[in-house]
Amino acid sequence: MARLLLGVSGGIAAYKALETTRLAVRHGHAVRVIQTEASIRFVGTASFEAITGAQVLTSEFEPDPLRGSYPGEPLPERSPISHLALVERADVYLIAPASANTIAKLTGGHADNLLTAAALAAPCPVAVAPAMNERMYVHPATQANLEALKARGVTIVPPGEGELASHGEHGVGRLPDPAELLAVTEALLAARRGSWAGLRVLVTAGGTREPIDSVRYMGNRSSGRMGFALASEAAMRGAAVTLVAANTGLAPPPGTRVIEVGTAAELAQACDEEFDVCDVLLMAAAVADFRPASPAHDKLKKEAGVPAPIELEPTEDVLSGLGARKRSDQILVGFAAEHGEGAVSYGLEKLERKHLDVLVVNDISKPGVGFDSDENEVTIVSADGTQRSVPRAGKDLIARAVLDDVERLRAERGTDDRGEGSDGASGAGTRSAARV
Numbered sequence: 494m495a496r497l498l499l500g501v502s503g504g505i506a507a508y509k510a511l512e513t514t515r516l517a518v519r520h521g522h523a524v525r526v527i528q529t530e531a532s533i534r535f536v537g538t539a540s541f542e543a544i545t546g547a548q549v550l551t552s553e554f555e556p557d558p559l560r561g562s563y564p565g566e567p568l569p570e571r572s573p574i575s576h577l578a579l580v581e582r583a584d585v586y587l588i589a590p591a592s593a594n595t596i597a598k599l600t601g602g603h604a605d606n607l608l609t610a611a612a613l614a615a616p617c618p619v620a621v622a623p624a625m626n627e628r629m630y631v632h633p634a635t636q637a638n639l640e641a642l643k644a645r646g647v648t649i650v651p652p653g654e655g656e657l658a659s660h661g662e663h664g665v666g667r668l669p670d671p672a673e674l675l676a677v678t679e680a681l682l683a684a685r686r687g688s689w690a691g692l693r694v695l696v697t698a699g700g701t702r703e704p705i706d707s708v709r710y711m712g713n714r715s716s717g718r719m720g721f722a723l724a725s726e727a728a729m730r731g732a733a734v735t736l737v738a739a740n741t742g743l744a745p746p747p748g749t750r751v752i753e754v755g756t757a758a759e760l761a762q763a764c765d766e767e768f769d770v771c772d773v774l775l776m777a778a779a780v781a782d783f784r785p786a787s788p789a790h791d792k793l794k795k796e797a798g799v800p801a802p803i804e805l806e807p808t809e810d811v812l813s814g815l816g817a818r819k820r821s822d823q824i825l826v827g828f829a830a831e832h833g834e835g836a837v838s839y840g841l842e843k844l845e846r847k848h849l850d851v852l853v854v855n856d857i858s859k860p861g862v863g864f865d866s867d868e869n870e871v872t873i874v875s876a877d878g879t880q881r882s883v884p885r886a887g888k889d890l891i892a893r894a895v896l897d898d899v900e901r902l903r904a905e906r907g908t909d910d911r912g913e914g915s916d917g918a919s920g921a922g923t924r925s926a927a928r929v
């Protein structure tokens with residue numbers, strides 16, 4: 494199942510977008526539809542809404558009752574900006590039919606309606622299916638526009654030849670059949686899914702617990718959701734994922750191998766055993782810095798009164814240990830939960846000290862994000878000096894942003910020699926490559 498965003502512009506072939514939507518839903522995809530004003534004169538919103546089960550949006554100023562989510566997803570807590578949220582969550586953005594006018598706007602970088610604004614903000618693969626009269630299609634302006642979009646990594650789905658809408662005309666310009674449009678869309682999804690094929694990814698998640706006695710422990714509030722989202726996204730991209738899970742109680746993401754651990758020492762041992770064979774380590778677990786030096790074997794009895802002060806000793810610094818022995822072809826990603834101002838500058842210092850490639854810093858003084866929450870708001874700092882702020886979003890979207898950064902670093906360093914994946918049509922790009 495994928496999230497498909499369908500942009501429908503104004504042309505006779507808009508009716509085929511209905512069947513494309515129906516097929517996509519039947520294939521199990523969650524579909525949201527954006528229509529241009531002109532397209533509503535050809536096909537109304539009601540049929541799309543009935544098929545997708547979600548409101549069709551046209552204007553960037555219109556509130557989205559689903560707050561940028563796709564059918565079947567929980568409603569986000571806050572109302573986002575639609576042209577950013579819809580496309581940010583999308584796995585692929587298909588614009589079909591794409592009118593000559595919309596194609597020209599996309600080429601010029603216009604953002605004067607929801608369809609074009611979303612295209613400009615799309616971090617996902619974008620496919621454009623032109624449909625128009627042959628004279629419009631072969632016009633040098635349209636051809637130059639399509640070439641420009643293709644050069645930016647946009648997939649152009651070539652129109653077919655045959656009878657055209659205008660009476661008695663025959664030629665090139667017909668929108669491909671819905672099944673073909675869906676096949677191109679699914680080829681783009683498969684290319685994105687396979688983009689980490691052959692990579693071995695080690696993820697740690699959750700919070701360690703350090704025994705005080707046989708039932709009590711020192712722990713932390715980490716739920717494991719961030720690590721699980723990372724594992725899930727890496728598996729979705731085709732990586733072989735090992736997930737070291739500390740006290741999470743969460744269902745393992747499909748296609749991942751899970752090693753359950755309890756204490757910092759157990760987590761350190763699991764990482765020690767798995768690290769050398771991994772290409773990417775995502776260290777999202779909250780590992781205790783201290784543990785009781787001499788935990789009681791039995792339960793401390795209440796009747797015995799308040800126990801003597803618990804003496805603490807440091808635990809293994811797992812990240813520093815692995816950072817010190819990291820090979821140049823490995824990428825090590827750390828996470829830092831810091832409090833208040835200075836969180837990022839502290840993070841930069843930690844990045845260097847621990848020999849990390851990427852550090853994901855989240856300021857846990859901000860309410861509603863981080864520990865025990867479905868959402869997060871982070872700054873991703875990389876060893877190459879780049880810093881990227883990811884505004885408050887679900888942990889699945891944060892995971893995407895982190896993995897995109899790892900992908901960028903690997904490509905920069907030349908450690909990613911597996912190519913860009915096949916497109917199934919002309920000019921497909923990877924998730925981060927396509928720019929409208």
Ligand SMILES: Cc1cc2nc3c(=O)[nH]c(=O)nc-3n(C[C@H](O)[C@H](O)[C@H](O)COP(=O)(O)O)c2cc1C
Nearest residue numbers: 502503504505529531532592593594595624625626
């Ligand atoms: C009956 C009719 C059919 C049209 N068919 C097409 C078409 O197939 N392709 C196209 O590019 N434009 C077609 N147009 C022109 C577009 O609707 C027009 O350029 C409009 O501004 C497109 O707006 P949009 O790109 O915002 O959807 C047609 C117009 C009319 C009145």
